[in-house]
Amino acid sequence: MSGRPILATQAMRAAEQAAIDGGTPIETLMERAGAALAEAIIRYAGPQPTLLLCGPGNNGGDGYVAARHLAGRGVPVRVAAIAEPTTDAAKAARAAYEGAVEPLGDSMAPAKVMVDCLFGTGLKRPLDGDVHAQLVRLGEAAGLRIACDLPSGVDSDSGALFGPVPNFDMTVAFGALKPAHRLMPAMPACGRVVLADIGIDTGTDWVEIGPPQLPGLDPAGHKYTRGLVHCLAGKMPGAIALAAMAAARSGAGYVRISTSRPIDGLPAAIAQIDTADMSDERIGCILVGSGMGDIPQVLTLALTSKAPKVIDADGIGALGEPERLKGQNAIITPHAGEFETLFGTLPGNKVEQALEASRRSGAVVIYKGPDTLVASPDGRAGFAPPAPAWLASAGTGDVLAGIAAAMVARGLPAFEAACASVWLHGRAGELAGPHMVADDLAAAIPSALDLL
Numbered sequence: 001m002s003g004r005p006i007l008a009t010q011a012m013r014a015a016e017q018a019a020i021d022g023g024t025p026i027e028t029l030m031e032r033a034g035a036a037l038a039e040a041i042i043r044y045a046g047p048q049p050t051l052l053l054c055g056p057g058n059n060g061g062d063g064y065v066a067a068r069h070l071a072g073r074g075v076p077v078r079v080a081a082i083a084e085p086t087t088d089a090a091k092a093a094r095a096a097y098e099g100a101v102e103p104l105g106d107s108m109a110p111a112k113v114m115v116d117c118l119f120g121t122g123l124k125r126p127l128d129g130d131v132h133a134q135l136v137r138l139g140e141a142a143g144l145r146i147a148c149d150l151p152s153g154v155d156s157d158s159g160a161l162f163g164p165v166p167n168f169d170m171t172v173a174f175g176a177l178k179p180a181h182r183l184m185p186a187m188p189a190c191g192r193v194v195l196a197d198i199g200i201d202t203g204t205d206w207v208e209i210g211p212p213q214l215p216g217l218d219p220a221g222h223k224y225t226r227g228l229v230h231c232l233a234g235k236m237p238g239a240i241a242l243a244a245m246a247a248a249r250s251g252a253g254y255v256r257i258s259t260s261r262p263i264d265g266l267p268a269a270i271a272q273i274d275t276a277d278m279s280d281e282r283i284g285c286i287l288v289g290s291g292m293g294d295i296p297q298v299l300t301l302a303l304t305s306k307a308p309k310v311i312d313a314d315g316i317g318a319l320g321e322p323e324r325l326k327g328q329n330a331i332i333t334p335h336a337g338e339f340e341t342l343f344g345t346l347p348g349n350k351v352e353q354a355l356e357a358s359r360r361s362g363a364v365v366i367y368k369g370p371d372t373l374v375a376s377p378d379g380r381a382g383f384a385p386p387a388p389a390w391l392a393s394a395g396t397g398d399v400l401a402g403i404a405a406a407m408v409a410r411g412l413p414a415f416e417a418a419c420a421s422v423w424l425h426g427r428a429g430e431l432a433g434p435h436m437v438a439d440d441l442a443a444a445i446p447s448a449l450d451l452l
């Protein structure tokens, strides 16, 4: 899977330790992090007066290194600290910075650029009231706000906020993104997230979903080899129509719908049939659940097929037990309500919940929302890059299910297909613009595919 790596705190510590054990001291990692932060600040903000707020840990240490580099390049820099450094690496970084370090307090004047190096992945409790007040005051007065690794006040693993956090324009992450960069409610506070390589080997179990690699066209192919998506209609034909249109626009060779009554307004290319042969070996993917309503027999019929499946909406609610998905080679696409209906209240943060749901069901889970996650039973996770909030409108979930079904029918394995669909859905949303409806979203999929 392509995409920027994402590491939770424990995994980040392990990766950092492996680098240290491999002969790269923490001071070198900090030097690279601080230098990368300074470079990002100069590129983004230019040589404007800059105020760095430094905390006691290694996040603060990165700040002292950045201050030294900025000063060395002629940027007017001030540094304010909330406490003396406590780690050896941060102490060394503080000692190597030759400028003044003022205490952070009410008398500290703001600057055009504020850089928050108070806390990073080590924060596990709310900021002190006064420290928080200064961060907010100086942040509001600054023209640009830049966070070192994470905005201070964010829980790195869950994306929870310990208190209100200023909205940053940019966050410079070191080694890997952290889950909070891509989880609500922290995600919008991070602004643009820039990743600095500091020479740590991060692995790729968890990634920010990047542009997918889709199979090329077979010059000798025909409509069935390009992928047959078989949709099962239910009570609300509009929903399955949206899903079918999305599947067709996503490059499936053939899309057909089993429906007992004709559905108006569908493109002529989508076949409507009043039979449903689930043993047809040409089926590349079955799509069930979108607009199914309270006809659980439709789901039961789908589950008799050996073909891979995308199960959406009412189909998820009708499953009853996650274990029914074992051996089904399924992708399920729950929003938070559907997720809870099927799995109950699972412990942990959204990533832990999605991974547990995937393990229990054996299905690839697309846990939707403003911070959509894709979880695989083998522990892989894909985090959606930011998607436009105007996707929150009726029918956009049906479109996502249709894209996912087409990706499966085109031959991608379930996890890759799910990640590809989330990426394409977000880009199609951006291209369709803020006044789109779900039909426009489906129509924008070819333009999203053209980005690849």
Ligand SMILES: NC(=O)C1=CN([C@@H]2O[C@H](COP(=O)(O)OP(=O)(O)OC[C@H]3O[C@@H](n4cnc5c(N)ncnc54)[C@H](O)[C@@H]3O)[C@@H](O)[C@H]2O)[C@@H](O)CC1
Pocket (backbone or CB within 6 Å): 012, 013, 015, 016, 029, 030, 033, 055, 056, 057, 058, 059, 060, 061, 062, 087, 118, 119, 120, 121, 122, 123, 124, 125, 126, 127, 128, 148, 149, 150, 174, 175, 198, 200
């Ligand atoms: N992971 C890596 O490989 C690297 C990490 N670096 C930086 O190191 C950061 C993590 O450093 P640390 O583990 O020192 O953690 P932090 O700098 O985030 O926090 C430091 C210490 O502050 C204390 N603390 C936590 N919450 C507090 C609160 N509310 N009020 C007062 N004190 C509090 C804790 O005891 C913690 O040990 C990363 O975010 C990154 O910026 C870089 O130096 C380079 C290498």
Ligand SMILES: Nc1ncnc2c1ncn2[C@@H]1O[C@H](COP(=O)(O)OP(=O)(O)O)[C@@H](O)[C@H]1O
Pocket (backbone or CB within 6 Å): 313, 335, 368, 369, 370, 371, 372, 387, 388, 389, 390, 391, 392, 393, 394, 395, 396, 397, 398, 399, 400, 425
């Ligand atoms: N605030 C938001 N920002 C970005 N994407 C969102 C937001 N809210 C919802 N979405 C996306 O829109 C889609 C909504 O799907 P769903 O809740 O199933 O709606 P429907 O059933 O009406 O299609 C999902 O893909 C979800 O990730």
Ligand SMILES: [K+]
Pocket (backbone or CB within 6 Å): 059, 116, 117, 118, 119, 120, 147, 148, 149, 150, 151, 152
């Ligand atoms: K920070």
